[in-house]
Amino acid sequence: xxxxxxxxxxxxxxxxxxxxxxxxxxxxxxxxxxxxxxxxxxxxxxxxxxxxxxxxxxxxxxxxxxxxxxxxxxxxxxxxxxxxxxxxxxxxxxxxxxxxxxxxxxxxxxxxxxxxxxxxxxxxxxxxxx
DNA sequence: CAATTGACTTGAT
DNA sequence: TATCAAGCCAATT
Numbered sequence: 217x218x219x220x221x222x223x224x225x226x227x228x229x230x231x232x233x234x235x236x237x238x239x240x241x242x243x244x245x246x247x248x249x250x251x252x253x254x255x256x257x258x259x260x261x262x263x264x265x266x267x268x269x270x271x272x273x274x275x276x277x278x279x280x281x282x283x284x285x286x287x288x289x290x291x292x293x294x295x296x297x298x299x300x301x302x303x304x305x306x307x308x309x310x311x312x313x314x315x316x317x318x319x320x321x322x323x324x325x326x327x328x329x330x331x332x333x334x335x336x337x338x339x340x341x342x343x344x345x346x
Numbered sequence: 347c348a349a350t351t352g353a354c355t356t357g358a359t
Numbered sequence: 360t361a362t363c364a365a366g367c368c369a370a371t372t
Contacts, residue, residue, distance in 0.1 A: 223369055242354050246368080255354035257368040262353050264370080279354065286353045310360070
């Protein structure tokens with residue numbers, strides 16, 4: 217039982233670990249998951265989220281410029297910003313937040329653990345196949 | 347299996 | 360800071 221997990225599930229697992237008041241951008245999520253250029257794929261995963269999946273703090277994922285990037289739903293964008301402000305994040309007059317100040321920097325080992333957990337390989341007996 | 351799509355990113359203007 | 364083009368990825372049809 218293992219890598220049968222969709223990329224989306226990995227994304228959700230990681231986003232779920234983003235602490236309040238912290239944010240992550242699409243490209244960073246992709247990179248942490250081992251796909252340096254999968255930013256768009258991460259965005260796709262987020263768009264696939266249902267309103268019922270409130271276990272995933274989707275509002276903590278913004279674009280690389282530190283700005284809310286939801287398209288086709290001004291309401292959704294407003295909600296995302298409101299949730300972030302509720303966590304203490306401040307947006308400037310242009311709608312940007314300070315990435316250097318709020319970007320979440322998880323330790324690599326922690327990220328690996330999250331990924332392994334999402335894959336269900338909480339055991340992972342084998343050291344390093346290949 | 348090929349074409350489409352989209353909450354992206356980077357570099358140049 | 361805003362806009363444009365090109366590159367990259369996974370899920371969907």
